Amino acid sequence: MKGCFILLILSSHLLLIITISTVADTITITQSIKDGESIISAGESFRLGFFSPGNSKNRYLGIWYNKVSVKTVVWVANREIPLADSSGVLKITDRGLVLVNRNETIIWSSNSTGSTRNVAQLLDSGNLVVKDEDNPEDYLWQSFDYPCDTFLPGMKLGWNRVTGLNRYISSWKTPDDPARGNFTCRIDPAGYPEMIVTEGSVESFRVGSWNGLRFTGTPELKPNPIYIFGFVLNEKEMDYSYQLLNNSLLSRMVIGQNGLFQRFTWIERTRNWRVYLSAQIDNCDHYNLCGAYGSCNINNSPVCSCLKGFVPKVPKEWEMVDWSSGCIRKTPLNCFGDGFRKYSAMKLPETRKSWFDRSINLEDCRNMCTKNCSCTAYSNLDIREGGSGCLLWFNDLIDIREFDENGQDIYIRMAASEIDDDMRIKSKSNEKKRMTIIVSSVISTGILFLVVTIVLYVRKKKQQNAGKETGIVLGNANDKGQKEDLELPLFDFATIACATNNFSVTNKLGEGGFGPVFKGTLKDGQEIAVKRLSKHSSQGLDEFKNEVMHIAKLQHRNLVKLLGCCIESEEKMLIYEFMPNKSLDFFIFDPSRSKLLDWPKRYHIINGIARGLLYLHQDSRLRIIHRDLKAGNILLDDEMNPKISDFGLARSFGGSETEANTNKVVGTYGYMSPEYAMEGLYSVKSDVFSFGVIVLETVSGKRNRGFSHTDHHLNLLGHAWILQKEGRSIEIIDASVRNSCNLSEVLRSVHVGLLCVQQNLAERPSMSTVVFMLGGEGALPEPKQPGFFTERDLIELNSSSSYHNSSSANNLTITQLGAR
Known part of the structure; x- marks a missing residue:
């Protein structure tokens, strides 16, 4: 009996050890955290506990980097109501997280509803979440929705337009006091949304509106090898976020007590945080420094000048280096006789009193502005792929500056007598031809x-x-x-x-x-x-x-x-x-890097490849067949735009030619169409087949060659076709993009991909039809069985002596060692 009792004690002790070790990042309704205790995220990146900032003796509940020698707090729960001593306790209840003092008075709460099965978990992203154990994917509350002064990877700044939640960051009051300070960085939803920094209620810096690649006021915040970012604007949300390209790198954005919006990276060699960049870099970043129709150029002295066609409104004030009165037109407008002057490399004016439309082109945008006498300027809304969309201004243009690079074009309304002939400027490039x-x-x-x-x-x-x-x-x-x-x-x-x-x-x-x-x-x-x-x-x-x-x-x-x-x-x-972001296969087939390509980016890449192929097949001077289209030959520039590369195997057709035969079949296993691999017959439909493979690989994150479903030994094409027939195409979606995907776009992409890889080349769509189907909403024909339906087909093709002898495919596949 005594032995059984000892065994019971040992078992209970062992169970306790196991329980503690498995919930190191989690608090259940039966647990709490006292001052001096903490939890650590699963990857040990972040720690949640109590701390005192700087020289203060007050206690706060916060989250900080766990592996950084300099304590760096990224979030504070009770930033406005400190604890006077170490009596604080954090609990999880059916009301969510609550922080109480020695009198059991609640000084902070997540105010989230739930049940007795609520748990709180610290994620490796630094996000503290409350969820129901029975529905762990649905967060009842998360700290990322209530940031402090730090903007972390994966966090969103902006508006949830369904709930009205506004996520913004605000500076600490002092290094010893994390209470809200004077500066905030937020998305202003008026007109076309833009990010601004305010000091109290006064705007101090305008990050600018989003143009598809960057904010127009911060050209240095462009995508690069450190991180990628994007802006989402739809009926549900209006927010900005970023992701690190290297998960081992520690990088954060902070709004400082001086109002600077800066990115810091951790340098292990010096064991310190280093400023990677600052959104505000010079005097021209002061909000509206030069007044209406004034432009700031940091390379000039003085920095402010009037735009061409404008003069100082109060010349004496400008002589005293006070530019706040701005500029006025030399020649008044008369509405119907006006034209537009193009200004390049600019920070676009403030967009609070603007109007935008994503669906119209720049010419239609110009026509709309011309017909509205109140319209003062127009520009492309999105500068990617040659420009699209329309942005109109209906007020005086303020907070403009000129950049050396990465600025944007804007067309400002001018009297007809003030308009220059821009064609003469363009002709200068033709005068620099060499011998x-x-x-x-x-x-x-x-x-x-x-x-x-x-x-x-x-x-x-x-x-x-x-x-x-x-x-x-x-x-x-x-x-x-x-x-x-x-x-x-x-x-x-x-x-x-x-x-x-x-x-x-x-x-x-x-x-x-x-x-x-x-x-x-x-x-x-x-x-x-x-x-x-x-x-x-x-x-x-x-x-x-x-x-x-x-x-x-x-x-x-x-x-x-x-x-x-x-x-x-x-x-x-x-x-x-040079393409700094390497190739498509570098991202989609890697478990960690694939997370950096959310669905909007993948969809953008798919559409870009389709347009590039359409140009080769239809719009170029000759009909070009690429013959080696694959994920490895889709390069990505610094803005993740796709570029088709490697034309060493390309062939061109002239006149009415549409197909040809060859005795030398070259290409890459897994992407070649059946008629080309087996008969040497190549045509535009051979490229269409390869494109379909790329689409399915991009959606699924799986290679066609080497994929074999355990139940039926189908390759990726066959597996996708079976799922499509059974109405289960959602199962093929890469797990890393499911939270970011537009389901109708994904399912349509899978459908189009399957149409492209059909066995019979005559049933495959042309690239002009593919581009139309990807951008449309109508019904699509049901795809028939794809070519190379099973993995066995590819294995037999690979081992075929007749094919192998006539092919140099393996020699043509470049093994990438870095970006190119």
Whole structure:
């Protein structure tokens, strides 16, 4: 009996240990936290407990970074009502979280309803949530909805338009007092929403309106390798958020007691927080410094001046360096005879008295402003992909400044006599053409290639041209025997060697059948990607010729841009714009990085690829078949815009040609259409098939090649088709985007993807139809069984000797080592 009692005690003790260890980040209704106790998030990133700030003896309940040696508090519960001693206790009740003092008086509460099964959990994001154990995905309350002075990754600033909740951050009063200070940073919902910083009730800094890429007043807050961010504006919400690209990095945004809105990153080497950037950087960031129709340029002295066509309203005040009275027009408006002057690289004026429409283009926007005599200016609402939407102003234009880069175009109403001829300015770019080197096409050993002949410089003086950029004209004989001239900048070898640190291995991005790819930086700071032809690769020679002759003709925002080439001695290189965010597969197939691509970004990428393919198939000078379209060949720029790349395998059609055959099947397993892989037949519908695979991979986060469902051994295409037939397509959605997705957009994308991968090429839609279907709302035809229905199909294709002997697919797949 005694032994049983001891065993019972030991068992109870062990159970207690197990219970404590499994709820280290959680408080249940039977538990509490006293001063001196704490809980830690599951990944040990954040800690919740009691603390005293600075030199204060008051006690507060807060959340701080757990692994940072300098205590950095990111949230405070009772910031307005401190505890005078260490008697505070945090409990979870059916009313949510409550903080009581020694008299059991509630000094702070989450005011959330629930049940006796309420639990509170500290998440690894720093978010403290209250939820019902029976419904853990539905938060009853969360600290992210009530931020203090710190804006954390995953947090939202702005409005919940359904509940009316306004999330904003406010500074601490002093380093010793976390109570609300003088400064706040919030979204102003009037007109077209914009983020502002206020001191009390007075606006001190305007972050600016959102233009699809950034806030117009803070060009330095553009997406970069540290983080990505976005702005959501719909009938349910109006908010701004960001995500870190590297989860091991510690970074936060804070509104300081001095009103500065800054980003800090933790530097482990110095064991301190470093200012990564500040939204306010100079005197021009003072709100409305130059008054109405005045513009601030920090490079000028004085910094304020009137916009062209305007003069100081009170000249004497301007002479005394008081610009607050602003400017007035030189020539009054007469409404129906007015026009518009374009101002570039600007911070757009305050938008509180503006109107916007996402659905109309810039020309329609101009017409609307012209017809309304109260309209003072117009601009694109969104600057992505060449611009879209309409933003109109109906008041004096205030708080304008000029930027060196990343500003925006605005068209301001002017009297007809004040309007300049903007076409003369545009023509200047054509006056900077350099000397031309003629390259004629010759046939050598059966291969058409390029020979450079310098016509304006003597060869013995070639060394004097180091670092200079010239132009070449490429001659190409197409299938019809016709010849086309293509202008393409020529870089000398010394310039590219210097830019790539002499082709250092640390600059190497990857390697394929063409040869290695290097990152480089030109002397003017422009980043480039250099594809260097391998000296011993005949396949690379074909690719080089093919890529130059095709992509030099192509100009589209969703195609990677060829900047020039280098042909010197035995060296042959292609120089492209550098894509800092690597490729689509880098994100969607990685469990951690996939979280950085929410559904709006993925949908934007899908639509961008579709428009790029439509251009290749229909709108370019020749009908271009890419033949190696895959997630790895979709590069992403610094704003996550997709760019189709790698045209080494591309083929062009002329006239009425729509398809062709080849005995040399090249490409990448998992993306090739059945008729191309098995019969060598390629057409625009081959690219459509590849696009469909990319769509399904982007939605699911799974590779087509290598995917095999455990129950029926289907590959990704077959699995998606079965789910579609059974009305369960929602199950294919990547878990990392389910909380951010527009379900109708996702399901429509899956449906369109399945239509693109149908076995019969005649039943696949054209890319013009695909673009229409992705943007439409009508009914779609039911997709038929896809090509390569099971994983066995791909395995057998991979092991087929006849296919393998005629293919160089594996050699053409670049293994990426970094951004390019």
